[in-house]
Amino acid sequence: MAATSNATHIDLDLRAVYYPETQVLERLLESPAAEARKWENCSICRVPAELQDHYYDKLYRPKLVSIGPYHHGQPHLTPMEEHKIRALGKSLEKSGKTVDDLKQEFMEADVGALMESYEDLDASEWSDRGKFLELLILDGNFVLELLRPISVMVKVHSISGSLPPDDFYKNYDPVFGIYRPSHLKALYLDILKLENQVPFLVLEKLHLVLAESIKTTTTTTTTVGYLDEHLLVDFPKVREKYKREGRKPMHLLDFFRTKMIGKLSTRTLPTLIALETQSASTYKEAGIAFEPSHDAAISEIKLDTKNVLVLPVRILEFDETLRANLQVYETLYSLGDLEIHSFICFLRSIFQSVADFGLIEDSSAVAEQVLNSFEYIKDGIDFYAHEESNVVTVVEQLNERHRESRKKWRRRFREWGSNFKKTYFSNPWKVLSLFGALLLLGLAFSQTIYSALSYYHPRSS
Numbered sequence: 001m002a003a004t005s006n007a008t009h010i011d012l013d014l015r016a017v018y019y020p021e022t023q024v025l026e027r028l029l030e031s032p033a034a035e036a037r038k039w040e041n042c043s044i045c046r047v048p049a050e051l052q053d054h055y056y057d058k059l060y061r062p063k064l065v066s067i068g069p070y071h072h073g074q075p076h077l078t079p080m081e082e083h084k085i086r087a088l089g090k091s092l093e094k095s096g097k098t099v100d101d102l103k104q105e106f107m108e109a110d111v112g113a114l115m116e117s118y119e120d121l122d123a124s125e126w127s128d129r130g131k132f133l134e135l136l137i138l139d140g141n142f143v144l145e146l147l148r149p150i151s152v153m154v155k156v157h158s159i160s161g162s163l164p165p166d167d168f169y170k171n172y173d174p175v176f177g178i179y180r181p182s183h184l185k186a187l188y189l190d191i192l193k194l195e196n197q198v199p200f201l202v203l204e205k206l207h208l209v210l211a212e213s214i215k216t217t218t219t220t221t222t223t224v225g226y227l228d229e230h231l232l233v234d235f236p237k238v239r240e241k242y243k244r245e246g247r248k249p250m251h252l253l254d255f256f257r258t259k260m261i262g263k264l265s266t267r268t269l270p271t272l273i274a275l276e277t278q279s280a281s282t283y284k285e286a287g288i289a290f291e292p293s294h295d296a297a298i299s300e301i302k303l304d305t306k307n308v309l310v311l312p313v314r315i316l317e318f319d320e321t322l323r324a325n326l327q328v329y330e331t332l333y334s335l336g337d338l339e340i341h342s343f344i345c346f347l348r349s350i351f352q353s354v355a356d357f358g359l360i361e362d363s364s365a366v367a368e369q370v371l372n373s374f375e376y377i378k379d380g381i382d383f384y385a386h387e388e389s390n391v392v393t394v395v396e397q398l399n400e401r402h403r404e405s406r407k408k409w410r411r412r413f414r415e416w417g418s419n420f421k422k423t424y425f426s427n428p429w430k431v432l433s434l435f436g437a438l439l440l441l442g443l444a445f446s447q448t449i450y451s452a453l454s455y456y457h458p459r460s461s
Contacts, residue, residue, distance in 0.1 A: 041116040043250035044068065044197045045332040059324040060193060063186045067139045067196040069118060069126055083175045084138050087145040090169075095210045102137050103130070105205045117199040117250075140202040141210070143191050143252060145176055147230040185319075194325045194332075197251040203227075204248070224248065224255070232259045235314075236297060250333075257326055260315060261339040262297025271387040272338075277349045277395055278402055280356040283309075286405035288398065292360040298343045299390050303397045313360060315343070320373035342385030346395065348374045 047060045065080040066072050092098060106114075111129045114136060115121055126132045169176040175184065190196055204223040227249070228239045238258050242248060245264055249255035258264060280290065289308045293300070296312040303309050315323060326340045351357045357367035385391050425431055 041113060042119045043117050043199070043254070043333060044070075045119045045194065045329075046070070047195060047328055048332070051328065055324065059321050060195060060328070062190040062193055062196045064184075065142070065187060065190050065196075067143060067191055068198050069121060069132065069135060070195045072135060080175075084142045087176065088138055088141045091141050091145065091210045097209060099134065099137065102206070102209060103133055105209055106133055110201060114199050114201065136198050136202045137206065140198045140206045143198065144203060144206060144210075144226075146187060146191060147227070148176075189319055189321050192253050192256055192322055192325065194253060194329050197253055200249045200251050200255070203252070227252070227255050228259075231256055232314075235259050235295060236262055238262070238264075253325065253329055257329065257340060260298055260326070261337075262299045263339075265337050265339070267333065273385060273387050273392065275342075275345055275349050275385050275391075275395060277346070277398070279352045280350045280359050281353075283350065283398055283402060284359060286402045288401055290359045298339055301343065301390055301394055303394055303401075307401060309394070309398070311360060312343075315340075316347070316370050323373075337389050338385065339389055339391075342389040342391040344374075345385060346391045 047056060051060070062071050062077060064077065065084075066074060066077040071077060088099075108129075111133055115126070115129075115132065175187070200223070207223040207226055222239065224242050225239045228237050231252075241258075241264050247264060249258065284290070287307050288303070289306075291308050291310050292313040293310055294312075294314050294317070296310065296314070298312050298315065301310060301312055323340070323344055327344060330338050330341050351371065354367045354371065357371060361367050361370075385395075423430070425434075
């Protein structure tokens, strides 16, 4: 029996070494509730493998900074770690807190929920929960610090034309200063990538604990209000929508998406339909005008009674990286309305050329750039939309106006044909007169041609 027992024990150990996934499978099978909770709480997903071959490095991989565990420690991202530590040091100094004070804010249950937010977490690398929590605190503070001066730049500069000195950083600080180098646009794109997120719970607790070190021009005390003032400051505020429904964002990208579409979404199984549209030029020929709006949410797209399509175009001002990450997040997280995806596919389907895009943009260079940025949609994502999205309603209205226009022109051609027939074919004499006139017109045209030829090519003597 002893030999049998030892053999069995060795066999299980070897299986654990060579097939570690069997342990995960057995653990999930033992607790179906744990499996269900894992996928329900997961909000920070990996980009699907089918998109990684062609677009991953260009659209989804962070360029300057890693946020969260997925890309932590990658060599090309390590230079920014120094600035993360510097930012946390300043926050702790201003608030009088320590790292241990921050860690105490997260109960043991919170850490488990934070780990479940990630779809593909390396259990061996992040088995130490304290290390995992320290990473999220460091990265979450960096995100808040990176966003802090935005509203100051927008509001103060628009009022006085000058910017006040920053209490925390020098104005020319390479990362957090008000006067920042243009290359730091990549930083903002990085913190809005799907695989580069921290759960909202981290941002919320850090914001509340470090309130003294995150002063802004706004008087809001909630984290949602803080983000509302610092992301898309010229868009309608959504904090009341969250408060009314008793909900919170999943992470920064989720909140950014809510601001873009102007409403909250729920996780449902979407009903998808194919988008069958005409080009923007075709719609224009049908009498439809385009009115671009730079501060309207995507859900505000509409075709008014005067056949004017109010088109929110702010999303076109953003890099294709952001649009791609928003689309992937919607589809992976099963956000039922698929507003971003539906709207981008709608734009891609009606703006098929520079001439089409010229209806809302004067610069042909900008038009060409935007059209090129839609290239990833051809291979990676089909043209489809959620049945109940505003985009589908607008497409139906556009196609109906287009059909009405075609019917109107058909009626005109029929009326013209009827009048022509009535005028020239009502009796034989009118028919003969018509053919006689056509014959004389042909002879006159021939005479003109021969006269021109004889002038340019005279007959030699």
